Amino acid sequence: MFQRFRRTRLNTHLRSLVRETHLSVNDFIYPLFVRSGEAIKTEVESMPGVFQMSIDEVLKECVKLKNLNIYSIILFGIPDTKDSIGSDSLCEHGIIASCIREIKNMHPDMFVVTDLCFCEYTDHGHCGIIDVENETVNNDATLEISAQQAIIHAKAGADMIAPSGMMDGIIATLREALDANGFENLPIMAYSTKFSSAYYGPFRDVAESTPSFGDRASYQMDPANRREAISESISDEAQGADILMVKPALAYLDIVREIKDNTSLPMAVYNVSGEYAMLKLAGKHNLIDYDRVVMETMISFKRAGADIIISYHAKEVAKMLKK
Ligand code: PBG
Numbered sequence: 433m434f435q436r437f438r439r440t441r442l443n444t445h446l447r448s449l450v451r452e453t454h455l456s457v458n459d460f461i462y463p464l465f466v467r468s469g470e471a472i473k474t475e476v477e478s479m480p481g482v483f484q485m486s487i488d489e490v491l492k493e494c495v496k497l498k499n500l501n502i503y504s505i506i507l508f509g510i511p512d513t514k515d516s517i518g519s520d521s522l523c524e525h526g527i528i529a530s531c532i533r534e535i536k537n538m539h540p541d542m543f544v545v546t547d548l549c550f551c552e553y554t555d556h557g558h559c560g561i562i563d564v565e566n567e568t569v570n571n572d573a574t575l576e577i578s579a580q581q582a583i584i585h586a587k588a589g590a591d592m593i594a595p596s597g598m599m600d601g602i603i604a605t606l607r608e609a610l611d612a613n614g615f616e617n618l619p620i621m622a623y624s625t626k627f628s629s630a631y632y633g634p635f636r637d638v639a640e641s642t643p644s645f646g647d648r649a650s651y652q653m654d655p656a657n658r659r660e661a662i663s664e665s666i667s668d669e670a671q672g673a674d675i676l677m678v679k680p681a682l683a684y685l686d687i688v689r690e691i692k693d694n695t696s697l698p699m700a701v702y703n704v705s706g707e708y709a710m711l712k713l714a715g716k717h718n719l720i721d722y723d724r725v726v727m728e729t730m731i732s733f734k735r736a737g738a739d740i741i742i743s744y745h746a747k748e749v750a751k752m753l754k755k
Pocket residue numbers: 547549551559596597631632633634635636648703704705706
């Protein structure tokens with residue numbers, strides 16, 4: 433039997449017909465950092481192109497995003513005052529609740545996801561209530577105030593809640609609280625597999641959330657642990673999460689693929705601040721072809737199994753996809 437070993441060379445058209453992985457502007461959620469005040473738009477030194485904005489600037493930004501066909505955002509708040517329990521995040525007049533209301537008022541077609549955590553709102557910078565005796569986060573006390581924060585976000589008009597603190601039992605707790613308050617159809621995107629990572633460095637600059645003592649290793653995951661990483665996402669699926677997430681993205685694509693193959697929920701990756709900063713800096717110094725490296729990186733997330741990409745590159749990608 434004749435066997436031909438040479439492959440037919442495909443032309444550009446046919447290559448695009450048989451391409452296995454596709455990137456769309458609809459895959460993206462764009463992070464926004466909001467603080468109080470007016471006409472404030474301060475660029476973050478470690479993340480060129482990323483800004484802390486006051487609410488009026490966020491509203492203007494939504495117009496620009498929509499022009500690029502980006503309709504999904506995730507909000508992070510920088511409160512005026514921080515205290516031991518993050519009171520700003522538990523109050524309907526806090527920075528995030530106010531911002532959600534104004535966005536939904538002006539731009540009801542924007543899909544507003546809220547990061548639900550305490551590290552940006554506490555004076556100690558940890559993701560929950562601290563036990564003074566042993567200086568660690570008290571898991572169950574944090575669950576209680578997390579449920580309160582979820583209801584604040586929900587009442588303000590959030591379209592999806594994304595708890596990022598990695599407390600045990602958080603998904604079940606939030607699902608129960610949302611259901612009991614009439615928000616049965618408000619989805620939860622779990623930061624289900626979140627590693628204790630040095631890639632979050634620049635984010636902590638922009639969110640002003642570096643812990644004042646210790647680190648987050650007691651509640652975030654050890655990068656060395658594969659089985660634990662997968663079981664965390666499986667547990668959140670069982671607790672009622674609607675979307676799972678792996679964070680950071682680039683150094684954990686093996687984990688993305690394994691979770692994808694072992695669960696049946698849609699998956700997000702968080703292409704975090706440190707990953708963004710590395711490409712920005714390398715691009716600035718002409719060490720890489722920035723645009724091509726960004727696109728190659730985004731495709732790698734989709735190929736690994738991500739359905740959703742949370743990325744500071746979203747606007748740039750949208751512009752490149754338009755071309
Ligand atoms: C809050 C939170 C963090 C990020 C998203 N939500 C920081 C952290 O856990 O320290 C990081 C995002 C990024 O680095 O871009 N818990």
